[in-house]
Amino acid sequence: MNLKKLILLIISLLLIIAGFLAFNFYNKIYKPNTIKEGYLYIPSNSNFTKVENLVRPFLKRVKPFTWVAAKKKYTNTIKPGKYHITKGMNNNDLVNLLRSGNQTPVKLSFNNQDNFKKLAGRISEQIEADSISLLNAFYDQNFINKHHFTKNSALGMYIPNTYEFYWNTSAEAFRAKMLKEYQRFWNDERLQKAKKLNLTKNEVITLASIVQKETSTVSERPMVAKLYLNRLKDNWPLQADPTVIFAYKMQHGENTTIKRVLKKDLKINSPYNTYINLGLPPGPIAMPDISSIEAVLNPANHNYYYMCASITKIGTHEFAKTLSQHNKNALKYQNWLNKQGVNR
Numbered sequence: 001m002n003l004k005k006l007i008l009l010i011i012s013l014l015l016i017i018a019g020f021l022a023f024n025f026y027n028k029i030y031k032p033n034t035i036k037e038g039y040l041y042i043p044s045n046s047n048f049t050k051v052e053n054l055v056r057p058f059l060k061r062v063k064p065f066t067w068v069a070a071k072k073k074y075t076n077t078i079k080p081g082k083y084h085i086t087k088g089m090n091n092n093d094l095v096n097l098l099r100s101g102n103q104t105p106v107k108l109s110f111n112n113q114d115n116f117k118k119l120a121g122r123i124s125e126q127i128e129a130d131s132i133s134l135l136n137a138f139y140d141q142n143f144i145n146k147h148h149f150t151k152n153s154a155l156g157m158y159i160p161n162t163y164e165f166y167w168n169t170s171a172e173a174f175r176a177k178m179l180k181e182y183q184r185f186w187n188d189e190r191l192q193k194a195k196k197l198n199l200t201k202n203e204v205i206t207l208a209s210i211v212q213k214e215t216s217t218v219s220e221r222p223m224v225a226k227l228y229l230n231r232l233k234d235n236w237p238l239q240a241d242p243t244v245i246f247a248y249k250m251q252h253g254e255n256t257t258i259k260r261v262l263k264k265d266l267k268i269n270s271p272y273n274t275y276i277n278l279g280l281p282p283g284p285i286a287m288p289d290i291s292s293i294e295a296v297l298n299p300a301n302h303n304y305y306y307m308c309a310s311i312t313k314i315g316t317h318e319f320a321k322t323l324s325q326h327n328k329n330a331l332k333y334q335n336w337l338n339k340q341g342v343n344r
Contacts, residue, residue, distance in 0.1 A: 029068055032088040034058050039104065040083045043128060044168055048075040051098070058085050065091045074099045080128070082106060082167035109162040112212055112287045115254065119158060119287065129171040137171035147179060149202075152283030156205035157182045160289045193297040197229065202283065207232075208292040209284035210274075213242035217315050221295035227304050227319065229296070236305065238274035246285040247272040260337055311336040 036058060042051055052066060059065055068091040069075055081103030085094070108126045113119040120134040137143070144154050158178050165174065186201055194204050211224050231238055241261045247270035249256050266273070272281040304319040306326035311333055320326040 029064075029090065029092045031064075031090055033060050033065060033091050034085055034087055034089040034094065035060050036085075037087045038085055040085050040098075041128075041167060042078065042080045042083070042098070044080040046078050046080060048078060051078055055085075055094075065094065068092060069095050069098075072096075072099060079103075080168040103166055103168075105164045106167050107162055108165045110158075111160050112289045112292075113158075113160075114286045116155060119155075123174065127165055127174065128168045129174060133171040134174065137175045140175075143175065150283065152281075153202045153206070154283075155287055156202055156209075156284050158287060159185050159293075160287060190297055197297070199296075203280055204293060204296050205288060206280045206282075206284045208288035208296045209286045210238070210240045210242055210281075211295055212288040212292040213245075213286055214240065215315070215317065218291045220316055221292055222298060222300040223302065223304070223319065224307065224317070225292075225295040226299035226302055227307055229299055230303065230305055232279070234305075235278065237276075237278055238280070240274045243272050243274040243281055243285055244268060246281075308333050 038058065040055055040058065042054060046054075048069065052062065055065065056062055072092075072095050074095050077099060079098065079101035081101060082105075083097055083102075084104045085097075089097075106126055108123070110119060110122045113122055116135060116138045117131075120131040120138065123129070123134055124131045138154065139151075141151070144151060147157075149157060159182055161181070163177065163181065165177070169177075191201075194201060197204070199207070207225065207228055210228065211221050214224050215221060228238055228240065230236075244261050244265050245258050247268045248258060248265055250270060250272065251268065266275040269276075271277060272285060274281065302319070304321055306320040306323065306329075307317040308320075308326060308329040310316045310318045318329040320329060
């Protein structure tokens with residue numbers, strides 16, 4: 001073999017090797033490597049080994065991903081969060097996504113939770129922060145004092161709704177956003193309506209919590225709200241059974257079930273018992289939703305002072321202007337409870 005042919009052969013071999021290396025290099029970077037769609041959750045303070053293990057179920061081949069991640073210096077810049085992985089992503093796009101921190105927001109929602117423990121449990125199911133860190137944030141007395149709440153009224157800062165958060169939101173960041181949402185909720189229009197009723201924000205929410213517990217029928221809430229407002233205006237005791245139930249549970253445990261309020265319960269010594277105390281309790285007895293708050297701010301127009309659960313339209317109430325009519329309604333309801341065998 002002459003020299004010229006040898007040189008051509010060597011060049012050909014080098015080109016083949018170079019082509020193979022280039023093809024392999026290209027495949028590592030740009031060949032589709034994700035085998036399914038889903039969400040990747042990267043906890044705070046994760047290292048690359050943790051990420052590698054978490055992303056493994058999404059990948060056809062792990063080593064090429066690791067190689068690309070190292071080349072793009074992702075291994076030392078881990079950003080926590082929730083990331084949407086699509087099927088057929090190449091390693092370059094996947095690493096770019098994770099390196100950018102361009103995570104998918106969480107649509108976080110909560111309804112009328114009765115207390116901070118239940119709220120913390122609901123929120124911890126949706127973001128990274130755990131129940132303990134959330135409870136610590138909720139009960140933080142410095143925060144409560146700074147923003148003019150009390151331990152009794154602080155629950156009212158959390159308005160039930162659907163909000164957008166990043167999954168790795170901390171407990172303190174969640175609380176901070178809820179404060180902003182609370183301040184946004186109390187716009188000038190709502191503040192003026194509260195002022196017209198001679199109620200503070202806390203008093204509106206406290207009354208709304210009673211309305212919330214009094215009736216689950218949203219359309220009836222403005223009626224119930226107006227009845228209590230009539231009583232407040234004329235300096236009558238609210239005599240709201242939900243406040244008695246709340247006081248009873250404070251003494252006997254929040255998981256206690258009460259289907260019937262007894263006469264002896266009306267004497268429970270508690271600032272939340274509106275049978276023995278005039279005015280509103282010191283804070284909400286639950287977390288009212290927006291419909292209950294709006295019911296207080298936009299009450300119905302009537303002169304009713306009494307109400308009793310209806311036995312013909314279950315879930316609603318019979319309203320009365322006079323005590324005699326109310327006593328007739330109450331007797332019907334008590335007889336109905338007796339027939340149902342409801343003793344407590």
